Amino acid sequence: MSTPPSTPQAPETGTARVKRGMAEQLKGGVIMDVVTPEQARIAEDAGAVAVMALERVPADIRKDGGVARMSDPDMIDGIIEAVSIPVMAKSRIGHLVEAQVLQALGVDYIDESEVLTPADEVNHTDKWAFTTPFVCGATNLGEALRRISEGAAMIRSKGEAGTGNVVEAVRHMRQIKGDIGRLRALDNNELFAAAKELRAPYELVREVAELGKLPVVLFSAGGVATPADAALMRQLGAEGVFVGSGIFKSGDPAKRAAAIVKATTFFDDPKVIADVSRGLGEAMVGINIDVLPEGERYATRGW
């Protein structure tokens, strides 16, 4: 065996390419909310590409009320220990120190999440300051680009977490894809005004107009409860799916988790979706969004 030449350059961590590239590896996959190491193992065995470690799933946060915060470090350590797939965890919007703690714990992605109670009503976290990459929620293109300008390396629709109702995720995904489509139709002169309207940096607006997509991976989140929900979000343009309460608030989590993984890959094959949808037991009980009081809507948190 010949010895190849040694590499000339010092390795560099935390680059935009490494952060965004991590999300590219998750595409076509399902990221599952888990609250214990046992659930994390069930998720991994079902084929999850990553788990989101949190203390309470959104459905329980809704039920219990009160301030929702970053999870206990012991609990996050336990989940990191339990699985070989990436582990994500949530910080409150604008809570720099929760994000610093999550980075120190060695999580693979931080979700600056509206599901937790916001810590700052004006500012999101400066995500460029971190080695750990961030995913953030968005309801429209302007919001997505503001998060990317703050350093987010992955975007997800907000949806309305903990409801088992996919209607808000559909609204946000259609809005983001529609906004991108409208940008594509503009000429260069019009992009400046579009940036102003979107309240987003011109450079990012121009990049989206040229690419026809976000410069980072776009997932869907919030209200996915069935294999068909996951496939719907992919048909609408999501590159992968977060599932929160939908798995471990259902009758047979292991089976439902595996079914959602399969439906996410074969999102355009109704026969596969029909097969995996059989005999899954009870889905989580859903909540209709229009009966939610304004103050209990998570999607309006963040701006």
Added chain:
Amino acid sequence: MSGGPAHVTGPVVGVLALQGDVREHLTALAAVGAVPRQVRRPEELAAVDGLVIPGGESTTIFKLAAAFGLLEPLRERVRAGLPVYGSCAGMIMLADKILDPRSGQETVGGIDMIVRRNAFGRQNESFEAAVEVAGVPGGPVEGVFIRAPWVESTGAAAEILAEHEGHPVAVRQGRLLATAFHPELTGDHRVHRLFVGMITEAGGATGADGA
């Protein structure tokens, strides 16, 4: 001419599209003159001259390949000499053995090597570094390593093409090629050109004979 492409310009190269950075590999393959195709089903696998196993989560890719009846057809085609390139998770899938598999995790195999998953660390340790790859002319490639594996040991038939900090990160054995890093995430398509060259050498479709 009725039906079929009038002019086949390069080999038909599949990208295993169960999960991972499929689109980036399709783009890179097209850029070096191959005809890229997504592969999710056995009949799609049967129709390609070469295959890329992309980056992604190796546990997820294995489970989906097993569930949808692709694992045995993949092993059969590798045994029959199909050129295959795997990056990151794809490298793990091409290894004969994983040092630290999840319980029940299997590979397609084909390269006589043992790999260690996430050997360079978690995401905070993911890095970029220049990597000299034997057989890739024009200077080092930009190596993007994301929770990357390394090769723990190789058998006599496997040729080490590149190392990083003393660990093998690119290996070739016959018509099989594997890298621990992700050339598909850069604009540099030289590794894909090397792979498509391997397919052409192996007799994959070329020229205008229309197959």
